[in-house]
Amino acid sequence: MTRNTSDHGTDDPVVGLLRRAGCVFAEEEAAVLREHAAGAAELDELCARRAAGEPLEHLVGWVRFGDLRLCVGPGVFVPRQRSLLLARIAVAAVRARRSPLVLEAFCGVAPIAATVAAAGLDARLHVIDIDPTALACARQNLPRGSGVHLGDGLSPLPPGLRGHVDVIAAVPPYVPDASVGFLPHEACDHEPRNALVGGPDGLDHILELIRAARDWLCVGGILLVEMNSEQFEVVTDRVEHIGHDDLDAIPGADGQTVVARYRRRPIASTAN
Numbered sequence: 615m616t617r618n619t620s621d622h623g624t625d626d627p628v629v630g631l632l633r634r635a636g637c638v639f640a641e642e643e644a645a646v647l648r649e650h651a652a653g654a655a656e657l658d659e660l661c662a663r664r665a666a667g668e669p670l671e672h673l674v675g676w677v678r679f680g681d682l683r684l685c686v687g688p689g690v691f692v693p694r695q696r697s698l699l700l701a702r703i704a705v706a707a708v709r710a711r712r713s714p715l716v717l718e719a720f721c722g723v724a725p726i727a728a729t730v731a732a733a734g735l736d737a738r739l740h741v742i743d744i745d746p747t748a749l750a751c752a753r754q755n756l757p758r759g760s761g762v763h764l765g766d767g768l769s770p771l772p773p774g775l776r777g778h779v780d781v782i783a784a785v786p787p788y789v790p791d792a793s794v795g796f797l798p799h800e801a802c803d804h805e806p807r808n809a810l811v812g813g814p815d816g817l818d819h820i821l822e823l824i825r826a827a828r829d830w831l832c833v834g835g836i837l838l839v840e841m842n843s844e845q846f847e848v849v850t851d852r853v854e855h856i857g858h859d860d861l862d863a864i865p866g867a868d869g870q871t872v873v874a875r876y877r878r879r880p881i882a883s884t885a886n
């Protein structure tokens with residue numbers, strides 16, 4: 615790649631190329647690509663693919679999530695920085711319990727379970743996803759001995775866990791079907807559609823998860839679900855009386871994301 619000062623205010627050709635392609639954090643991305651490339655030819659190829667829209671994380675095979683560097687492969691959902699909120703809340707919920715059983719549902723590469731593991735808490739971890747490619751990354755991000763389950767919703771969990779899970783945390787797909795076109799091209803073109811959208815109002819998986827969690831949580835167990843702030847009230851209206859107390863919705867700094875917290879009620883006071 616030749617060096618010349620561009621109208622994008624840099625004499626670094628990689629930064630210039632990435633800026634022209636619309637990368638907001640061009641300097642940081644250039645540094646990551648340089649670190650990853652084995653030589654000039656590979657750097658050129660990676661820059662061209664990045665400029666054409668491939669997610670940086672797919673190109674280099676990892677994503678920074680808080681203090682962690684997580685494995686993430688091509689074709690897999692890349693954990694978003696907004697989900698650090700859920701990770702922090704999950705760690706706090708797990709810390710409050712002794713040797714808890716923790717499940718990340720809709721786990722993708724398992725950023726929440728990996729954060730809990732890295733916190734050094736004495737937790738037994740399980741994760742579920744429908745995408746075997748994502749689970750291959752999750753295995754690399756989790757301690758050996760974690761339960762990694764392939765399948766739909768919560769259905770692949772071992773029956774012996776029924777009623778014993780202390781904390782369930784999830785980022786289900788929650789974009790309304792019709793809004794998928796408004797997502798960045800990186801997401802639409804390079805992440806699986808079923809990792810993004812959740813039905814006409816985006817709530818299909820969230821509502822099903824809230825219903826199904828009742829059977830797996832222990833009494834007093836906590837369910838944490840990331841969603842859009844506008845979705846929280848709709849969800850609250852539709853899941854009343856299904857065996858959880860609504861605790862609260864903890865807002866993210868972006869003004870859009872919330873983490874909804876529910877607590878499993880005792881059987882005797884469970885309606886529906």
Ligand SMILES: C[S@@+](CC[C@H](N)C(=O)[O-])C[C@H]1O[C@@H](n2cnc3c(N)ncnc32)[C@H](O)[C@@H]1O
Pocket residue numbers: 691692693694697719720721722723724725742743744745748765766767784785786787788808809810
């Ligand atoms: C929005 S991504 C979140 C992934 C991960 N929790 C994260 O924050 O990076 C949603 C995930 O749900 C998975 N998924 C979609 N439909 C599913 C289903 N019916 N059952 C289980 N997992 C599903 C997708 O494969 C994807 O990995």
